[in-house]
Amino acid sequence: MEIFGIAALIFLVTDPFGNIAIFIAALKNVPAKRRLWVAGRELLFALILLLLFLTFGDTVLSALGLSREATAIAGGIILFVIAMRLIFPGPQGVLGDVPDGEPMLVPLAIPAVAGPSALAVLMTLRNTHEGPLWELYAAVMLAWAATAFILLQASFLQRFLGPRGLTAVERLMGMLLIMLSVDMLLDNLQSVLHITP
Helix, strand or coil: CCHHHHHHHHHHHHCHHHHHHHHHHHHCCCCHHHHHHHHHHHHHHHHHHHHHHHHHHHHHHHHHCCCHHHHHHHHHHHHHHHHHHHHCCCCCCCCCCCCCCCCECECHHHHHHCCHHHHHHHHHHHHHCCCCHHHHHHHHHHHHHHHHHHHHCHHHHHHHHHHHHHHHHHHHHHHHHHHHHHHHHHHHHHHHHCCCC
16 A cells, blocks of 8 residues: 555544544533644644554564454454444444543543554554555654644534534545455455465
8 A cells, every 4th residue: 555545544544524523522611722722732642642553563463472464354343343333323422422621632532533443553554564664654644634634623624514514424434444444354364364366
């Protein structure tokens, strides 16, 4: 995958459109003059966590004795589950209840932006990417920048798209993620089973 393809995958997994409602709900009790600063701080925390996981995820895998294929298949399953939740959300949404007050790490940085699916994808990419490592870092930065831009405009986008528009965009992203997750699963199952496509 090229940089922009990897960035698109990470962008889809971080689900900025789906997280708009979470950002608005989590920041509703924060004074208006602090909302942008708090949102920016949480996005920065998420970026640091994503980069740390990309850097040390391989060490974690080695310590646990996990194979590249096992990680990729697990990442594909997680992607599939998250995608299904995007398309068919429960009554509490994709991530469950959002606590009141000024957020700190949870729920905006984790799990909204740097959630389990994003971290699993980064571990998978680190162990399956055949190009130079800097491409992965560049892709993470691109995806994070696009996600941050959208989430910092959360209030405007909510008014512009409306509830139905946000739901439609989120479900479209869920469909794309399902296709990506199935493709990831098929590729790695072929590798495990030694099937030639």
